[in-house]
Amino acid sequence: GQNIDQPTEMTATEGAIVQINCTYQTSGFNGLFWYQQHAGEAPTFLSYNVLDGLEEKGRFSSFLSRSKGYSYLLLKELQMKDSASYLCAVRDSNYQLIWGAGTKLIIKP
Amino acid sequence: ETGVTQTPRHLVMGMTNKKSLKCEQHLGHNAMYWYKQSAKKPLELMFVYSLEERVENNSVPSRFSPECPNSSHLFLHLHTLQPEDSALYLCASSQDTGGALSSYEQYFGPGTRLTVT
Numbered sequence A: 001g002q003n004i005d006q007p008t009e010m011t012a013t014e015g016a017i018v019q020i021n022c023t024y025q026t027s028g029f030n031g032l033f034w035y036q037q038h039a040g041e042a043p044t045f046l047s048y049n050v051l052d053g054l055e056e057k058g059r060f061s062s063f064l065s066r067s068k069g070y071s072y073l074l075l076k077e078l079q080m081k082d083s084a085s086y087l088c089a090v091r092d093s094n095y096q097l098i099w100g101a102g103t104k105l106i107i108k109p
Numbered sequence B: 001e002t003g004v005t006q007t008p009r010h011l012v013m014g015m016t017n018k019k020s021l022k023c024e025q026h027l028g029h030n031a032m033y034w035y036k037q038s039a040k041k042p043l044e045l046m047f048v049y050s051l052e053e054r055v056e057n058n059s060v061p062s063r064f065s066p067e068c069p070n071s072s073h074l075f076l077h078l079h080t081l082q083p084e085d086s087a088l089y090l091c092a093s094s095q096d097t098g099g100a101l102s103s104y105e106q107y108f109g110p111g112t113r114l115t116v117t
Helices: none
Strands: A003-005 A009-013 A018-025 A032-037 A044-049 A055-057 A060-065 A068-073 A086-090 A097-099 A101-109 B004-007 B010-014 B018-025 B031-037 B044-050 B055-056 B066-070 B073-079 B085-096 B112-117
Touching: A003 A086, A009 A018, A018 A032, A018 A101, A018 B004, A032 A055, A032 A060, A032 A068, A044 A060, A044 A068, A055 B044, A086 B010, A097 B044, B004 B085, B010 B018, B018 B085, B018 B112, B031 B073
Parallel strands: A009 A101, B010 B112
Antiparallel strands: A003 A018, A018 A068, A032 A044, A032 A086, A055 A060, A060 A068, A086 A097, A086 A101, B004 B018, B018 B073, B031 B044, B031 B085, B044 B055, B066 B073, B085 B112
16 A cells, blocks of 8 residues: 655754654655645645755755655754644655645744 | 635535535646545545546545536535545645656645534
């Protein structure tokens, strides 16, 4: 079967750095996405990785290793507004997104 | 209106009712999706439409019936639902469904919070 694993919950301090990991086992691979979802709101797109390596976008970076079935989302200079759930999703061989259950990130002052 | 809109935002219905959820995208996208989101569970893809043709139906019970009259509108018709169908129903759209080098990220609407009593 297809599976996306990410931690259920993480806690970090304002101004710090946090890394959210995602491992996947899917039938085929056509890209990996990270989305942010604030409580009661819709998911919003953060990043896309299809080739190995690091993609940087402001305070957020995303890394992919296809051989290891592994990705992480790195958030720097954490702000209180970064408190949200972070969803990892992989596009499979049928170009459908397989989603993880999300990591709830709690930022403390 | 911009982005993806959904109506109603909240819906309470009995198990014998019939209701419909509406989604509209103002982004000129070719693909639209229905997802079910339950607490602490991954998003479940229900239906995918590309250029108004259904391309995916992930073994969804027949009490959920989608309709895509054009590339901007998507409906989810509901009838004889069960309490376990209570969830957040999200609509999304993307430029296209395929392509590895292109992200074709999905844009989500705010969702309809459905409660079945």
